[in-house]
Amino acid sequence: MRVIFLLIAAGGMVAAGFLAAFAWAVRSGQFDDTATPPLRILFDDAPPSSSIPAKGPVHVHFRR
Amino acid sequence: MSTSVADPQIGSRAGRAVETFAYDNAIVRQFAVATLAWGVIAFLVGLVVALKLVFPDFLGGFGPLSYGRLRPLHTNAAIFAFAGNAIFVGVYYSLQRLCKARMFSDRLSAVHFWGWQFVIVLAALTLPLGFTTSKEYAELEWPIDILITLVWLTFGANLLGTIARRRERHLYVAIWFYLATFITVAVLHVVNSLELPVSLLKSYSMYAGVQDALVQWWYGHNAVAFFLTTPFLGIMYYFIPKAANRPVFSYRLSIVHFWSLIFLYIWAGPHHLLYTALPNWAQSLGTVFSIMLIAPSWGGMVNGLLTLRGAWDRVREDPVLKFMVVGVTAYGMATFEGPMLSIKSVNALTHYTDYIIAHVHLGALAWNGGLTFAMLYYIVPRVYGTTLHSRRLADVHFWLATLGILLYAIPLYVGGIMQSLMWREFAADGTLRYANFLETVVRIVPMYALRAVGGTLFMVGALVCIYNFYRTARQGAFVADEVVSAPPMAPLSVHTGAGGWHRALESRPAQFAFFTFVAVLIGGVVEFLPTALVRANVPTIASVKPYTPLEIEGRDLYIREGCVGCHSQMVRPIRAETERYGDYSKAGEFVYDHPFLWGSKRTGPDLHRVGSKYPDSWHYLHMRQPSATSPGSIMPGYPWLYEQQLDTSHVEGKVITLRRLGVPYPLAYEKPMLRELGLPVMSAARLDLDNQAARIAAGLLQAGMKVEPDREIVALIAYLQRLGTDIKTSPAAVHTIPAAVPAGGRGAR
Numbered sequence: 125m126r127v128i129f130l131l132i133a134a135g136g137m138v139a140a141g142f143l144a145a146f147a148w149a150v151r152s153g154q155f156d157d158t159a160t161p162p163l164r165i166l167f168d169d170a171p172p173s174s175s176i177p178a179k180g181p182v183h184v185h186f187r188r
Numbered sequence: 189m190s191t192s193v194a195d196p197q198i199g200s201r202a203g204r205a206v207e208t209f210a211y212d213n214a215i216v217r218q219f220a221v222a223t224l225a226w227g228v229i230a231f232l233v234g235l236v237v238a239l240k241l242v243f244p245d246f247l248g249g250f251g252p253l254s255y256g257r258l259r260p261l262h263t264n265a266a267i268f269a270f271a272g273n274a275i276f277v278g279v280y281y282s283l284q285r286l287c288k289a290r291m292f293s294d295r296l297s298a299v300h301f302w303g304w305q306f307v308i309v310l311a312a313l314t315l316p317l318g319f320t321t322s323k324e325y326a327e328l329e330w331p332i333d334i335l336i337t338l339v340w341l342t343f344g345a346n347l348l349g350t351i352a353r354r355r356e357r358h359l360y361v362a363i364w365f366y367l368a369t370f371i372t373v374a375v376l377h378v379v380n381s382l383e384l385p386v387s388l389l390k391s392y393s394m395y396a397g398v399q400d401a402l403v404q405w406w407y408g409h410n411a412v413a414f415f416l417t418t419p420f421l422g423i424m425y426y427f428i429p430k431a432a433n434r435p436v437f438s439y440r441l442s443i444v445h446f447w448s449l450i451f452l453y454i455w456a457g458p459h460h461l462l463y464t465a466l467p468n469w470a471q472s473l474g475t476v477f478s479i480m481l482i483a484p485s486w487g488g489m490v491n492g493l494l495t496l497r498g499a500w501d502r503v504r505e506d507p508v509l510k511f512m513v514v515g516v517t518a519y520g521m522a523t524f525e526g527p528m529l530s531i532k533s534v535n536a537l538t539h540y541t542d543y544i545i546a547h548v549h550l551g552a553l554a555w556n557g558g559l560t561f562a563m564l565y566y567i568v569p570r571v572y573g574t575t576l577h578s579r580r581l582a583d584v585h586f587w588l589a590t591l592g593i594l595l596y597a598i599p600l601y602v603g604g605i606m607q608s609l610m611w612r613e614f615a616a617d618g619t620l621r622y623a624n625f626l627e628t629v630v631r632i633v634p635m636y637a638l639r640a641v642g643g644t645l646f647m648v649g650a651l652v653c654i655y656n657f658y659r660t661a662r663q664g665a666f667v668a669d670e671v672v673s674a675p676p677m678a679p680l681s682v683h684t685g686a687g688g689w690h691r692a693l694e695s696r697p698a699q700f701a702f703f704t705f706v707a708v709l710i711g712g713v714v715e716f717l718p719t720a721l722v723r724a725n726v727p728t729i730a731s732v733k734p735y736t737p738l739e740i741e742g743r744d745l746y747i748r749e750g751c752v753g754c755h756s757q758m759v760r761p762i763r764a765e766t767e768r769y770g771d772y773s774k775a776g777e778f779v780y781d782h783p784f785l786w787g788s789k790r791t792g793p794d795l796h797r798v799g800s801k802y803p804d805s806w807h808y809l810h811m812r813q814p815s816a817t818s819p820g821s822i823m824p825g826y827p828w829l830y831e832q833q834l835d836t837s838h839v840e841g842k843v844i845t846l847r848r849l850g851v852p853y854p855l856a857y858e859k860p861m862l863r864e865l866g867l868p869v870m871s872a873a874r875l876d877l878d879n880q881a882a883r884i885a886a887g888l889l890q891a892g893m894k895v896e897p898d899r900e901i902v903a904l905i906a907y908l909q910r911l912g913t914d915i916k917t918s919p920a921a922v923h924t925i926p927a928a929v930p931a932g933g934r935g936a937r
Binding site (some may be wrong): 166 | 285286356358359360361364367368371372375379395399402403406426429430433434435436439440443447450451454455470
């Protein structure tokens with residue numbers, strides 16, 4: 125069972141990495157706004173020669 | 189690829205010039221074609237192995253097409269070739285759009301694509317040829333393991349580079365899932381693949397027995413978590429909102445569910461080893477985390493399904509949403525089953541049975557397959573600038589796939605439970621009601637047949653889908669570079685910097701609670717470290733000795749032929765098992781097992797106590813044609829073991845390698861001994877091998893079977909007869925139930 129040390133070390137490294145990512149995400153404001161990001165992805169980038177016709181209307185439900 | 193153009197309107201408003209660039213659709217198409225092509229191959233190989241359980245002689249008599257060698261090919265093709273390429277389709281398509289940037293490097297994309305396909309081709313060649321480590325979903329040998337690592341890092345570099353060059357500051361939740369996938373799979377693969385090479389295509393795991401089992405299932409379970417779950421959740425979070433044209437039900441829930449899911453999953457591995465020789469505390473830890481996992485898993489499912497609120501009318505028409513709904517629902521069912529199967533009493537019933545095979549196929553076919561096809565139905569028409577060729581054909585595919593999944597899973601659920609109940613049924617006089625294992629096999633063969641029908645339906649559905657895509661591609665024009673424009677990334681807004689990160693955290697109770705939770709759990713880990721320090725966790729047994737050179741060769745044949753795919757080597761401390769197989773397996777018996785061969789499925793009986801149970805002659809007859817000794821057996825014959833000479837060229841190398849790993853072979857055991865009177869120069873190890881083989885061949889001759897001592901079957905018999913015998917005090921002890929094992933099988937250790 126001494127291999128558990130290796131697993132804890134490997135798992136701990138991953139966990140520490142995720143913890144750092146989480147801290148970074150909170151500090152850099154990634155989670156400040158939970159309303160617009162889910163909406164933003166729905167709008168495709170307009171191609172320079174806006175030739176593609178618009179699709180149906182977007183129905184929006186806010187959820188906090 | 190990007191050129192700056194000053195757009196007078198947008199540019200002046202944002203104070204930044206709008207950049208025009210192009211998404212790389214060519215790499216998406218490459219991965220999509222690979223997904224479909226390898227998918228069909230994975231389904232086909234799966235169908236072949238399914239048919240072999242009904243017709244054992246189907247494609248029989250030829251090693252590379254035997255069940256034991258094809259099964260790992262099927263699982264690897266399904267996971268790494270089908271689902272793997274599908275992940276890359278999803279990541280390469282959605283990441284570019286979420287980051288508003290082309291992939292970091294076209295060259296890295298190409299290296300990644302061709303490198304991954306090369307790995308798959310190598311797997312398709314080496315696995316049927318019998319080059320395998322035998323560790324499930326990590327069967328590939330060490331040079332391929334290294335190649336996988338390099339290709340995976342290439343993917344990671346491309347992923348991170350794209351994120352670094354993004355034009356959208358906010359990382360959408362799908363990207364979090366992709367990042368977790370990259371990081372965790374890298375760690376899992378490297379830790380589980382640590383092995384010491386003997387030759388170019390043969391290695392021994394660094395770990396032995398219990399240790400190897402724990403590392404393997406830490407890997408195996410998290411391969412499910414971080415290869416088959418997190419990337420597909422990322423795909424779900426991008427493609428469901430896009431296809432339904434609705435924002436995700438709750439973005440907050442997606443964040444909470446992401447962080448809790450990745451944190452809990454990594455500890456759940458030991459639930460694959462309940463009632464085994466793994467220490468009890470590790471088993472309990474796995475059970476607890478597995479049960480907790482239901483919360484984040486269902487958080488994801490609910491979030492996916494509720495995104496479709498008010499859009500259910502579209503589900504009726506849109507094949508993308510149909511497959512999504514079936515996929516996400518199956519995810520919910522599978523992640524309900526998972527925690528339930530991790531409860532010890534449920535696990536005692538279902539483990540080693542085909543119930544687990546049904547469980548994983550619910551995940552693989554419905555969740556991974558469903559999301560993959562949904563995603564492809566979304567992407568293919570778009571990159572060809574057209575609409576889907578035929579919605580009717582997509583409906584046909586949907587119903588073939590859905591019915592195929594049901595017809596696959598339900599018979600195996602029924603068969604698995606039925607067989608397990610037969611295994612544990614006692615007659616009134618206290619003996620096993622079905623003492624002959626074969627009686628329980630022949631009863632479920634009809635279920636195997638129904639399963640093959642289900643698999644066929646699923647595969648036909650996939651072929652219909654491919655035809656539909658082919659026609660779609662024909663009617664459209666492929667857009668390799670999709671030109672778009674976006675402003676560069678905005679600078680960090682001022683307000684987030686003020687007040688410090690903890691201030692920001694304080695106003696977010698959900699995140700704060702989670703943070704606290706992490707802190708508490710870290711404390712828990714620190715607490716249990718001292719427990720792990722106690723060496724008594726794997727008690728050594730003085731009578732357990734290393735395998736002889738011939739047994740090592742026999743064991744390597746057992747590995748090559750994939751015997752572990754149908755036979756476990758782990759008798760659980762449950763009365764029905766000790767009655768059937770003998771004394772329950774102890775951790776100390778496996779200290780020289782590099783790798784461990786406990787197995788995960790009992791299509792045939794457990795073999796840990798098979799040593800000296802039958803005479804050599806029985807094995808000799810049985811291995812050539814199992815139905816000769818066991819009428820009705822669905823095990824195939826292994827005629828080539830009787831023709832091929834045992835390759836002993838690495839005997840010394842194997843001894844050296846195993847000694848390096850801690851197996852106490854005598855000093856100079858592998859060194860050539862100078863023999864007088866012109867006798868050949870050979871090592872003591874080789875001499876032992878020759879002598880043992882000659883003894884077995886002589887014994888067989890007495891029983892009326894003539895075999896050359898240098899044939900492979902001799903080595904395999906040597907290994908089988910050694911299994912589990914080291915702690916047997918007398919032959920009479922084999923069928924004795926230990927007094928310490930009460931009925932119901934609890935608390936035996």
